[in-house]
Amino acid sequence: MIGVDGMDPGFVERHWVDLPRLANMRSRGSFSRLATTMPPQSPTAWSTFITGLDPAEHGIFDFVHRDPGTMQPFLSMSETEDARFRLPLGPWELPLSRSHVVLLRKGKAFWQTLEEHGIPATIVHMPVNYPPVESGEGLAGMGTPDLQGTQGTFSYYTDDPGDPPRAVSGGVISHAEVVGGRAVLRLDGPPNSLRKDRRTSSVELIVDVDPQQPVARVTVGDSVAVVREGEWSGWLTADFPLLPHLISVRGMARVFVKQLHPRFEVYVSPVNVDPASPDLPISTPHSYSREIARQTGRFYTLGIPEDTSAMRQGVFDLPEFLSQSRLALDDERKLLEYSLDHFRDGLLFFYFSSVDQNSHMLWGQHDAELLNIYRAIDAAIGEVLRRKPTAEVMVMSDHGFASFDRSVDLNRWLYDQQLLALKKGSQEIDWARTRMYAMGLNGLYLNLAGRERQGIVQPGSESQALIQRVTSELLALRDPANGRAPIETLVATHVSGPNARIAPDLIVGYGPGYRASWESGVGAIAARTFEDNTDAWIADHCINPADVPGVLFTTRKIQPTNPSLKDLPVSLLALFGIAPEPGMTGRSIYPQGSSQ
């Protein structure tokens, strides 16, 4: 099974000639649109694919959830639980028990069921699987952090006085000074969990610049690379000290030398967990990533390796982003080769992130470049079909794509409707006077008494009336710039049980061309309800799921129904003659009696 995040059926249909292996699968087997989840966000959709459950049951509604106790957003996929007991020693704080990373997705993964029935499963880069469930063998995918614990923080160093040092979304821009041909840069690693102040540990990254030629020598730890302007280094490893000379954490990064003369501009990728010596649980069994690294060399371990943030912040231009994206895709191809070499029987799942991440930056404006990515995936699929001619192969995606032209800030709209209040002279939400708020890319929440810390909306008739009012008013909302309806659908979730605390009360299905603003994504408020999207992030899928279905290709004919994501785990189990798990509501896409 090949999972291609964000592969769009419309794009594929426009380019059959350029995608001969997919065209071949369509003609010999089947091709159809694949209904996605509400909301059609990757963490939500992949969780449904993994468990066969609806979001209300697996508990992943968005990239971002909020804690109703603190009203602070947090990443929905996993959390780190610190050591319970610590021994304070001056500035140090030594843990007496282990800290843990916990996967927040609920429900049983379909390959756990396969393994229980004796069917081996290899699961490579499955999203929302960090830390990976201990079943079969596999690598964690989307949700795997960098060494700083973020979803990717690049470092960019420049001596340009017009580019002041600052933290930006997804990265840090620092001032560099080249003295005597050498720049000594500070590369940040993880927060030091052994110190009370959690001070960030760091290493020196030294760049020696040739006085004449556009070439430099980069040294970090015991890694050295010679890199020309416009080139990428290989993986450079470094040990970030936690307790000097005793305990360190190993990470790795790639360096891109943008410019050496006359300006100094050097980009360093987020510090990835080193698969050859992982300090975080990125694979199961733990030795799996080490074994792959030993045989294939190091590879990106960050959940989303394509650095869209660097392009959004203007650090990368388009060719630079494409070159970085190509490196990530090359790593994926390398891992696919390894997986195919070692696959004997059972299930192999392999995930590609490139189409999704490139679609966000290229969709509708750089079709030729995006087609190149699709072509590379098509070639990889061809390789799978060639290497495993007797295997049943499925290619699927979690959602498609649409352009993102206008942003909608629902917190500003709620403010205008006097449903959300701000503290006087501040942009901070006044929770004591707020009845509803937006958080994440599709979620609307009641400020519910008994659930939210300062909830004021009473459960029952008051909350129902408010949901109905907001639903009807948002469906009637029009964009003043063009008269279009920015919102096509709203779904009240009515979640009960353990996920009721984190579930949004309403999920918003935007129309094509619209998406939530970046501000409301993290619970903040923008200046206007509607704004043109001027960001380099020009396409999205967090809209009405009917507008962004995924794809499903199979080498075997399937039943002529309208398949959906939650049908796939049921179908996979059915292929091996295994009944669906309780709670799985999907249907098999294969005709009855077609199991192997």
Place this chain on the structure above:
Amino acid sequence: MTWTLIPVSAIYGLAATLVFRRFTNRASIRRTVNRMMAHAMELRLFLDSPVLVLRAQRDLLRENIRLLRLMLLPCAVLALIFVVLFPQLDAMYGYAPLRPGDRSVVTVRDSDDAVLEVPAGIEIETPAVHAVHDHQISWRVRALGETSGELRVRETGRVVTRHIVAGNGLIYGMRLPFSKSTIEIRYPRRTILGTNWMVWFFVTSCAAAIGYRR
């Protein structure tokens, strides 16, 4: 070729046995060990007498120190041999030759102007980086295929060479302890069955030494 570590370690084990025979007073060691065992037995026998237990612990500690003193000379001789051997062994077993397609960095020290010449099968990929800060020059090279030959660095008034290996085999080249070569070639680190060569070296040499004793 890493199998050659087995005879090398066995020879070191034999050398260790000979050094111990030559440089230790075996009668004193035997006497000290016997005393240690006697004091250990005291600890078990007189558990109900705290004064005797404390005295036995003191004596045990004293005999331990005596044993360490008796072992000091042979250990120092062995350490000296190992210090001389280590750079050679680490180069041979701790690093792997470049694989075809691999990139590496060649650095020449104490130089501000030099020209690099490479043997067939090695390609220079970048102009020289003159690291004026520490008087070094570096190049990026790539192995095009299996090869073994001399890198040559030409400077005003001198030519320095260093052997480079790509493909299979071991990396040779006599190196003095605590010295750095004028030309440094960055080879990838290597493990033997996933373990550092030193672990295999010590396990094998200890096994060999025990074997010789018997």
